[in-house]
Amino acid sequence: MSVLKLVDTKPPEFIPEPVTDEEAAAMLRAVVNLFKRWEISDAQAAVLLDTPLRTYARWKTAAPSRLGRDLKARLSNLMGIHKALRIMFREPQRGYGWVKRTNTAFGGQTPLEIMLGGELTDLMRVRRYLDAERGAW
DSSP states (O other), X not given: OOOOOOOOOOOOOOOOOOOOHHHHHHXXXXXXXXXXXXXXXXXXXXXXXXXXXXXXXXXTTOOOSOOOHHHHHHHHHHHHHXXXXXXXXXXXXXXXXXXXXXXXXXXXXXXXXXXXXXXXXXXXXXXXXXXXXXXXX
């Protein structure tokens, strides 16, 4: 007679790997290009990345070799916003323009105005909204 042993079938916990400096540098290059498409000023870009304007100006030509945790989180959220907009809008220009259009979900403010609050949570708020609207997986 065989004995059936019950095994804990709890799925393994997913713990994402931290973003590497190389990945963050690639995201920074992509975000600099995204800011051009969003047609935002360098001063606004510096606020979104929570960095001095002079530092952002340097980053436009060469990404630093080491990027902090907060900046990596900001870059990740900005790329997530971009990804969601590309999924939601067939025409890229509509997605790029969306950040400057007023939205009732943000009390009549534009998503850019929300993000320019300067806090990481402001970027997260816009990303969460888009993820919910598109039905994130």
